[in-house]
Amino acid sequence: MNLLAIGLERADEWDAIVRSFEKYDVYWLSGYVKAFKIHGDGEPLLLYYYDSDVRGINVEMKRDVADDDKFRDYLQKGIYYDFATPYGYGGWLIEGEKTENLFKAYDTWAKDNGIISEFVRFHPLIRNHEVCRAFYSVVQLGEVVHMDLFSPEDVWKNLSSKNRNCIRKAMKSGVKIYNGRFPEIYEKFIQIYNSTMDKVGAESYYYFKPVFYSSILDNLPQNAQVFWAEKDEAIIAASIIIGAKGFLNYHLSGSIKEFNSLAPLNYLLYEVALWGSANGFSSFYLGGGVGSREDSLFAFKRAFYKGALNHFYIGKRIYDQKKYDELVRLGNVANEDWFPAYRG
Secondary structure, rough: OOOOEEEEHHHHHHHHHHHHHOOOOOOHHHHHHHHHHHHOOEEEEEEEEEEOOEEEEEEEEEEEEEHHOOOOOOOOOOOEEEEOOOOOOOOOEOOOOOOHHHHHHHHHHHHHOOOOEEEEOOOOOOOOHHHHHOOEEEEEEEEEEEEEOHHHHHHHHOOOOHHHHEEEEEEEHOOOEEOOOOOOHHHHHHHHHHHHHHHHHOOHHHOOOOHHHHHHHHHHOOOEEEEEEEEEEEEEEEEEEEOOOOEEEEEEEEEEEHHHHHHHHHHHHHHHHHHHHHHHOOEEEEEEOOOHHHHHHHHHHOOOOOOOEEEEEEEEEEEEEEHHHHHHOHHHHHOOOOOOHHHH
């Protein structure tokens, strides 16, 4: 079988394979998923298939079902697993038209290795859901926003008039935007980000330990940095920006509420877009609203781009239906809409 499962102990080989593909984003790199292993999201794997007609890569977080609180007293560890896309986006990136053997080999491998189910968040700009429709149950969710970075003029003309006024206000108010990657700025980012999470009542998952940020700093030296806004030498907003292969992404962000009237985040994202345009990026992905809804967060992001929007797609696959149904019964599932349902 021409299917390899590569772990983080072979990170150099992992990244060499990813970078050999014509199109990919930071979410497929080993340095990105290392941080989410630290966060407790599972064991990262790069699945690589190749034959004379087609090749493909897929990054997954392998999670032991026995680690779920509902099943610790019922399941032995090391037998049943499920796959989920790392925080962000992923799914199969495929070069070549003949995908039948790839998905056949992948299905066999998953069943042979105790994988019960798989949940995928496809990349909205790469649109890799299209080549995967025959294998996964693909579901379209809400619209998401990106910015075209072809030129500074394109960036500016695609802003809403209200957003332009917000950016002008920030400039006139003396807000300054800087960017870089060094330990002290990540430490400051943590303070601002956690404060923001406190104010919005975020779930515990969205609080990351300092070692998580150290991993981003150390393992993504060419692919991650912090942009921040200052007013009178005080940092009032900050964002971690990540990217690769022409795709720039708005990752984590926070701001000091008392200064939001100065629109520092509007100005910051505009400057990120200008930086991206000057440094060879073709798009700056902002994402959508909370839970794919058209809420206030979506409206904020929409103000950065007047053009057509993309949709966010997810994929679902059950490899062992019998065990899946058994886990649903055993877990006394309350949320049937969750996938996999036994984790609901």
